[in-house]
Amino acid sequence: MFQKILIANRGEIALRVLRACKELGIQTVVVHSTADADAMHVRLADESVCIGPPPSRDSYLNIHQIVAACEITGADAVHPGYGFLSENAKFADILAAHNITFIGPSGDHIRIMGDKIEAKRTAKRLGIPVVPGSDGAVTEEKEAKRIAAEIGYPVIIKASAGGGGRGMKVAHTEADLEIALQTARSEAGAAFGDDAVYIEKYLEKPRHIEVQVFGDGFGGGVHFGERDCSLQRRHQKVWEEANSPALNAEERSRIGGICAKAIADLGYSGAGTIEFLYENGEFYFIEMNTRLQVEHPVTEAITGIDLVHEQIRVASGGGLSVRQEDIKFTGHAIECRINAEDPRTFTPSPGTITHFHTPGGLGIRVDSGVYSGYKIPPYYDSLIGKLIVHGRNRVECMMRLRRALDEFVVDGIKTTLPLFRDLVGNADIANGDYDIHWLEKYLAKGE
């Protein structure tokens, strides 16, 4: 087991990882920018190292500074959290070259999954269902038309180097296709310096369902069930649930089984998430994230298993603490992402939190690094906390969520709490009846 872990992140996830390390009796080092000197995780860590000024590229993305912090403090492993360097293959390789363990998969696996065309090819080879479409990049208009006619309109053109929902265009007819192809290519070229695009069938009313997987580091793979993250705004997840209201136990174990086997066949090590669009009972792979997800606590709530403990165990060569048959799904969990943003326009609202009071009681978890008097710096993303609620079933979970949202107080800044108070009373949400477009339509109506 590791002696000392360096946490290369900030905010709620840095604190989340720190808590896991403390429980395992592992010493902690945190790195932080000058803007985060007063952060909760900095106060709670055994050691801290200031690695640079506020902009991320000079601090949380500065590989040299982070490796130097490892050497100075004698850390033998790095947990990257999510975002920042968590899916940076070069970072994983550099740490390996310095004999420091990256708590995550190999650089090669990060690289494969970071290239959308390569990821889709790999998924297909491993027996994961993918969206019908071109087999790789498409350059000729004639070829694009042939493929689109074969899979049927509407189709979506996506940038190979894409990310964050950018560089995508939908075409409903052959006439649309010509324009969509041109604009997608020029946008992709401008945004990513690579104008390669590929074509997929466009699914009109899918849900976003993702499977939590783990490779044990010895060639074995397991799944921890799925999460439904269909409530999104601009491709950003807002509300996540486990299990999905749309799946039954048979579908869960079928897709989970396919994913677990794929992870084993790939020889993957550590935590990963295989993301799908789900429509009319069919799953379509969109991408794999090779790290811990923001929404991992809903899986922890229904399985009772600490996924960060498992990541640390696997990275240290100790394997998983559970076998597939030990993983049981109990009750229902929902996570609300509380952002420092206007709840309707979503404009960021940094500033000082004058009063912060979190809900409590059975089945409530709040993951947050902020406190009364904390000043939110304007340099980073606006997530200030996550409210995770667990109940014996979805109805109980929703009742508890409503109560928890009533108790939650964040004064001094705007937050997305009022949006969740509206959503929890909505009939479609109560029925679990929503797809990936539902939230944007709801917001557009201004209800």
Ligand code: ADP
């Ligand atoms: P990115 O890496 O840019 O986030 P993804 O491939 O993960 O791109 O897709 C982002 C989002 O775009 C999905 O969550 C979904 O909302 C939408 N999307 C992607 N592919 C399709 C598709 N074939 N049909 C319908 N919507 C899609």
